[in-house]
Amino acid sequence: MTSRSRRSNGEGNIRPLPSTNWNWRHTVGTTVDGRQLMESGTEPTRREAERVLRESITDFERGLTPLPKFLTVEQWLRQWLNVKRAELALTTHANYKHLIDRHILPTLGDKRVQVLKPSDLRELYAQLVERGYAKSTVRQVSVILSCALQDALYDEIVVRNVAQFAPLPNTKAPEKARALDVPEVRQFLAVARSHHLGVLFEVALATGLRRGEICALKWRCVDLNSGTLLVRENLPVVNGRPVPGPLKTEASARDIPLAAETVALLRDHYERQALYAPHAESFVFTNPDGSFVNPNTLSRWTRQLAVNAGLGRVRFHDLRHTHASLLLRRGVPVEVVSRHLGHTNVAFTLSRYRHVYADEGRVHAVGLSALLSGGAT
Template sequence: MMKRRENGAGCVKRLPSGSYRWQITVGFDEHGRQILRSGTEKTRRDAERERTRAVADHSRGLLTLPSVVRLSEWLPRWLELKRPSLAPKTFANYAYVIHRHLLPLLGSRRVQDLKPSEVRGAYVKLTDRGYSRSLLHQTRVILRQALQEAVLDELVTRNVAEVARLPSFRRGKTARALDAEEVELFLRAARAHRLGELFAFVIATGLRRGEVCALKWAHVDLDGELLRVRENVTVVNGKAVLGEPKTESGVRDLHLAAETVALLRSLPTCGVGEYVFTNVEGQRLYPDSLTKLAGKIARQAGLGNVRFHDLRHTYASLMLSKGVPMEVVSEKLGHSRPSTTADIYRHVFVEEHEQHTFALSDLLTPNPLKIRSAATRDEHDQPDEPAA
């Protein structure tokens, strides 16, 4: 039974589970409703201790009223708490999304008063402004994590970002995969540039932009025809940062074809430099410079807009068109799940449609498939009669 005390002292209640819940009132909102702080402990003694501590903290002004904590205060505070667990680039991306999008749209709202409809309204505004689904997804991930921390801190009782869905909209694919003829045109134009062989290497291996920038000769075994992906370069606030690959699955060993090994042996840096591909001064490449160069080469080849990352899509799609198992291609790309490879990186070429076009007679001859069912099983498939 709830044990009553004088006003402001709070109470302790035994729950059906056998544990004890303490509760105190820390103030009232603009509508005159109580603002509560509470917690659950295994014993009444522990619950009483926590209640007493909460009352003392409240009397000293150490308990912040949830109703006056706004997202403009909570999001930066949460991000700093999150910093140790985030990679530098991820932290920079989170900070950008928070300050560029979330704070202007929702920063003035009180955390406790935030409604799912307001969150969804923010997503709609970002969509109307032409931002990609990827940006919206990242915005939702950040807001959901931040509000979940608010739930754990008992600032709110539920996470409204969990129920606020992203708007459903369809956009055409921005990624593309070059077919065999387009690859020839691209590489022909690339040969006019000092880093032309880099692009042939990327199409032959599927490395990420940051992975090829970080590739050292120490990671390459030419005699063993093996490449070890161990480092990655990311751009954080305009600065190139050397670190580990994007994901755990990004740390991988790739077998190299003899042709690719010959390409590496032909490089002027082979045996003399630290990095496999470098700038004119022999220094590590800056990732964004490769993006610009890939676009320039594509335009010179008459291929229109081609991103550096599209070369990775090209590698995946060409491999899959050759019948390489999805799981193998996924591991070579460093994906954590084959579904990522299938959903995002698989582009079906026109030639594949043409090669797999059959007449009905082709499908039925010479050995049409038979459907196996209980009605068609022959006597040899029948279970043995039970012994008498």
């Protein structure tokens, strides 16, 4: 008895179906366990099936048929995220994993990557909006899918990035950052100074440090003689736990000059801290037992102090916005402020951190006669 031979790659056939349609198929490779991989489809007529088969075989011979067909969205995203681990900050990697597990996989995880459609992504985004998620969350989900599918395109796993054809729906506006004005800063500090780490909030307002940066700050990075603070370490929160990690960006590594008033605050704090914590390698701001401050705890303290001061909701990050806006209001060059904040460009500083205070509008109110004067022709 003659054994049935296996088709070679690119070899195909067509056959009629009971529905009167015609099925076409051809081999495109084999799996690791020896099973043949097939490219197939159904057309209404024999002639149409022959035409599509020829086109598919031509695409395969030109290397335009992506593999593997059996890869699911979950399999690809987990593989992609594992490869990306070396490129991403700890917090970014943890956030991506959280968003993938919580929002993407329950809806798209079982779908094959190659049959994913723009409508699948639009439906996912719409579901997130209906469930009340902010625009920033939906955008992060779309960024993950767009980046992962673009890499799948580069690896010839898909023939197009469907995320490019799935625009984001309208969503509720994200919470706006807030910059305290001078009276509000004084109200906040009047309450904060009663806290055992009141000096931390004064330094935060004077330097604009991020919460991970100020929690990770050690005395060896503070030169009280030259009045310089070196930002070199970060303490991000990953999966609910603070983990020492790299700075947010390359520009985050910076030297911040300190005003004499800030140096005096830190010098006094240094002397008082000697009563309960060693200085060599110790953190600048610690709990009474000498341990570092959890960034999440710092955020909670900030919210509570603001409420106690009658200011409503204030986040720790709002102190950073306050620092930037007050400096810019005083006429400090935006290039200097941007460097203080560890930004890569001044445009970002102006667009995100420059808050115009109400009294600035009144100070710069100009009448028509003044506008028309000045010697212009």
